[in-house]
Amino acid sequence: MLSILSNAWALLLGMLLLMLGNGLQGTLLGVRGAIEGFDPAGLSWVMSAYFLGLLIGSRSAPRLIKRVGHVRVFAALASIISAAFILYAAAPDLVAWAVMRLIVGFCFAGVYVVTESWLNDTATNETRGQALSVYMMVSMAGLVLAQVVLTLADPGGFTLFIVISVVVSLSFAPILLSVSPAPVYETASPMTLRRLYRASPLGAVGQLLLGAGASAVFAMSAVYGSQQGLSVEEISLFVALVYIGGFVFQAPIGWLSDRMDRRLLIIASSGLGAAAAAAAFVAQGEGMLVFAAALLIGGTFNPLYSLLIAHANDFLPPEDMAAASGGMLFLNGLGSVGGPVIAGALMQAFGAPAFFAYLAATLTALCSYALWRSTRRASVAVEDQAAYAAVMPSASPVAVEVAQEVAIEQILAAEEEEAAEEEAAEEAAAEGAGAAKGSGAAQ
Template structure:
């Protein structure tokens, strides 16, 4: 039984790494190509925002399809769609067409993450779920960073990098296709309305939305900042990898610190520090010394990527155990709305202030979140430390992430007997 469960966990993790290698390359590749085609920042932001719009639709709308046809069939269908859409990006270079393709691609990617995370859920046990989540996070961000480095060996003006991304999506089907696992039977969590969540945990909801405003612009527009600042493609790849590695390395230590304090205070401190670093990035003349840029970008990524999992942990502290899964859906939706809006808003600052305007935008987001959290600490008492749930780093991908977390008092259903 233990060997079967281990095999069930390994297959989705291998598929995750293969897919994310191409996915990480694709996200930066699109911005680089549009920049080389002299497309304005507003259109680039629209393309990025369309992806997140599709991602949130896929995360919530695809679960029924997956349950109906099975994990493997659903994954194969989504991967095939992503493969086709990726090739179309290389054949038709037009920002409006790409926005539509990214919307569909985001929808399919949301479905892939639902399959992978639910597969890991049913293949794990409550005893090993915490270690599995940590391994999942390391592989996810590690593969995402490695995908950035592939930019060094491809020409964004050719079809080849798009073909590589398509191949990664297609090849990721193989580990799952060669495995069998019982279908997960999800419990029905207590339904908590989206607006009700703003009343129950306003700090959690606004923090997650601000995280989306920042990360959506990082994924979609940070490569544009580097290219417009005169960085060669090799250094752009390095910097994008560094910002992601910063997020991977700093989330857990920051989260464990938050277990000992009011999480609103920690999130506010993160937002304030992020604002300071962003202000430095906006004020320093380009190009900065490599050691300075690398250090600042590493810290910036660590702060930016830590806000969402802290906001989810804070929400879990404030809510009842049977509301946690529904709260994860609400915070993910709040994050996704921010990630849709951020890449569309940030180009306004770029238009006004040049490439450094992107970091002026980040600074403004951090300042507004800091002020909001300071106000919330004045009007609502902190959650007692004895009632804090243990922090776990969670990627803003699907609501399944909440079920992968080993939070106490949250019971999960056993898998059904049928296989996919």
């Protein structure tokens, strides 16, 4: 890990600043929207526009990079992001915000592809898994730090918008001055949705439901806090706990994933998240329960993304894993576009606590479907399961495919080790038979 930090510290520092800016803009818009008098339904369309831009950008960015190069794409898209962050404060209008969120989502998709390609280029086969883990930790640190920055100035003014614009602008320097043009990362063509569903119904349907729930969590948490009457400091803590939960739960769920039936773990994880959301809804957002629920819900949604990919891999040959990940990424993105809109409409009709009712419903649907699927097909033996590789739901196709490469390498290594053990056992048996034959001849 130290070698990764020494080789890619500038790239990781730039990514930390980018994620700080991105994490702060989402929370800040939720708070500022309430100050401007925007209702939850209107803000939900603004929040959803980001995921639509991310979905479009994730499919367009590789072609754009191939045509003009990594450096130019990164510099252009990051500059647009920086400008959009300033314009939020200058144009407090729902339509203007939605258009800018769409543009920002598209640009961040390209920025993610570029930075993840550069990071992948700096790693070796032996360090690629560690590099992905460090990248995820840095990204999560930026998102959590963003919630702290929210409390340092009045969200009703211009200061925080200027801060996020400056932070993104500063991220250019360590990245552009430390990298060389990376080779274009050719992502695999996504597997058709029909074929993906046939290979892993739970993987396909699960990603669609997960996207619909996770996008609402990450986009509408600040809107919920504002509608519930929480202070800026409380909103900051609430959103930070969502990200902290996602980070803290990733490792233990990943550890369990390689040691038990993954469908049972999906059922348990989604069931725990649904119970936490239902409890917060019943409590109507009162007391400390809402903060505990944020931690558990974040800890559910983030690891489930990697868990569903790993489950789908259990039923796929290694050569199909990259294509399948592209299909699941698309389904997750498709669900993400609709999630905030549905949650916002419910909050508008039934009040802020409906936010938790929606999350409970999506997680219950995922838990129920996983439970039903467990009765339709035999589980894969634990020793035959594909390796679990942690990756964030916001990752680009590059990071998802890198995670798949790590999983494939572990599968191949395990197969080679098993073959070597079988060969050694056969040699030992042959030597034993020869020794026995020699002993019999001597007698």
